Amino acid sequence: MTSEPTVFVVDDDQAMRGSLQWLLESLKLNVETYASAKDFLSVYDPVHPGCLLLDVRMPDVSGLQLQEILATRKIRIPVILITGHADISMAVRAMKAGAFDFIEKPFNDQILLERIQQGLAVDARQRCEAVEREKIIERIGLLTPREGEVLDSVVSGKSNKQIAVELEISIKTVEVHRARVMEKMSVNSVAELTAQCIASGLHTGKP
DSSP: SOOOOEEEEEOHHHHHHHHHHHHHHHHTOEEEEEESHHHHHHHHOTTSEEEEEEEEESSOOHHHHHHHHHHHHHHHOOOOEEEEHHHHHHHHHHHTOOOOOEESSSSOOOHHHHHHHHHHHHHHHHHHHHOOOOOOOHHHTOOHHHHHHHHHHHHHHOHHHHHHHHTTHHHHHHHHHHHHHHHHOOOSHHHHHHHHHHHHOOOOOOO
8 A cells, every 4th residue: 555645525615625625734634625425436446545524414415325325335434524513313323334433513623633633543554454354364265175174163262182073083184284274374373363363254263
């Protein structure tokens, strides 16, 4: 990932867009502004890191609707919703849909900037985790079907003897498969192996 993080501002109020752009650029942050959700969606590439500063009330596609569209598309960019017409149900809907924060106008510039910086940090962490998850999935893909079975049994806490009985193979064969699993997964302990499996979302062990 080579691109610098960007704060994407989507607000139909031109004056507000200009004000936010000036504020963010004063901190040397990259900023892109859009007058509508449609304009934003037409050019946004999820590969680009950053966070989204989104006005709630906009014509055609509202901020809450845009947030839901992004969620449907499995785009995890942190969303900070801003509004001058907040109510509890609106805030609850936004947070349930995964909003990073919900801020009312007029807002304190320092608080907004802090939340944006936090949102950028969350996005950076999520992207690093996604890269690591892909590496783990690639390692799991190198396992043979039998090694996959042994992996599931190991991370579910079963002993070599139990695995041998369940798979109807010798304990020595289990040990060989287990050693190969550890090597292919680049781990030195069952704890590391379990952590990787949980992170991958593919193998978490059998009950």
